[in-house]
Amino acid sequence: MMLASAPPVAVAAAAVALASALLTLPVTAQQVPDTAFRPDVGPPAYADGLSPRVALDEGHVNFHTLEGRYATFARLLASDGFRLQPSTGALTAETLDGVDVLVIANALDPRNEDDWSLPTPSAFTPDAIRAVRTWVEGGGALLLIADHMPFPGAAADLAAAFGFALLNGFAMEGDAGGPIVFRSSDGSLGDHPVTRGSRGARTDPAATFGEQIDSVATFTGHAFRVPDRATSLLTFRQGAYSLNPHEAWAFDENRPRTDVSGWSQGALLEVARGRVAVFGEAAMFSAQLAGAQAFPVGMNTLIASQNARLFVNLVRWLAAESEGAPPDRGSGPTRAEAAATPPAPPRSADSPRALRPRRPSGPRERSRWRRW
Secondary structure (H helix, E strand, O other): OOOOOOOHHHHHHHHHHHHHHHOOOOOHHHEEEOOOOOOOOOOOOOOOOOOOEEEEEOOOOOOOOOOOOOHHHHHHHHHOOOEEEEEOOOOOHHHHOOOOEEEEEOOOOHHHOOOOEOOOOOOOOHHHHHHHHHHHHOOOEEEEEOOOOOHHHHHHHHHHOOOOEEOOOEEEOOOOOOEEEEEHHHOOEOOOHHHHOOOOOOOOOOOOOOOOOOEEEEEOOOOEEOOOOOEEEEEOOOOOEEEOOOEOOOOOOOOOOEEOOOOEEEEEEEEOOEEEEEEOOOHHHOEEEEOOOOEEEEOOOHHHOOHHHHHHHHHHHHHOOOOOOOOOOOOOOOHHHHHOOOOOOOOOOOOOOOOOOOOOOOOOOOOOOOOO
């Protein structure tokens, strides 16, 4: 169950406690999934066999996996009717065929798997970047997530293919650092169908994306610049800055700060027939327990009580069809052909209407799940 709104004093106290916990965590092994956290985001959007297929990249030394730190991520999407699969190989036209939404979270080049210092080479080859770009232009949807340094460095080339400029550092607001809460009341949380939870300019005019959101929390991460056509959902307030160390968490007072006021930590972009979402923080879409005291980090914290709703709205938006020509995600019927098929049995009056019908994917070899 999602937490109800809490008094400001309680939220502030929770933020201070969490900031102290985060800033004293020196090793990544202290983060484990919170298997007890199961948020309620309402009835599923999809309830038939034509639901969108979501692939989570696990082929690039990813820090977050379906059975690991993104276990809650996987449960949320499965409960909403999405079909999930890991993507453990190279990103090619063949491996992307039949995928509706590709999620890449905290990919790394093998050089940085155990060494989070500069340089941070791209996790993706030029061929992989071209394949993803072509797939998106044909109607695919990409959710690219890169946390603080070294992850922005590894994702920078892929993000640049869509016009985003990632800063390979640690984004912060205030002297203490720690979690950042973006709010609609001060404009730092953008106005968009994903945050309004209302219908947008959709192929299906009755489609909605869920409940309205007025605050979202992130847990450090990085800042980036967005292309002109993008919509920033999470915009840093005046005075935000980035620390850009040579090695993750090894902050040096002599290294200059970068002013990131007005930069983004979450943005959306429509590209030809497809869609792209870039987020500069990964824990916001997870539910983890950190450190010896098992502090909650992510959607399971008081200050992030609406993050789960944002995540579901976001993936629904990505999976919905963009304006213009129908997408080409691989073999299967056209939209007109799909519309000519017999309708599914009617749903109950309190069930949300599906965002759009989906065609089943062609046969493909299923890769072995990567274990935690």
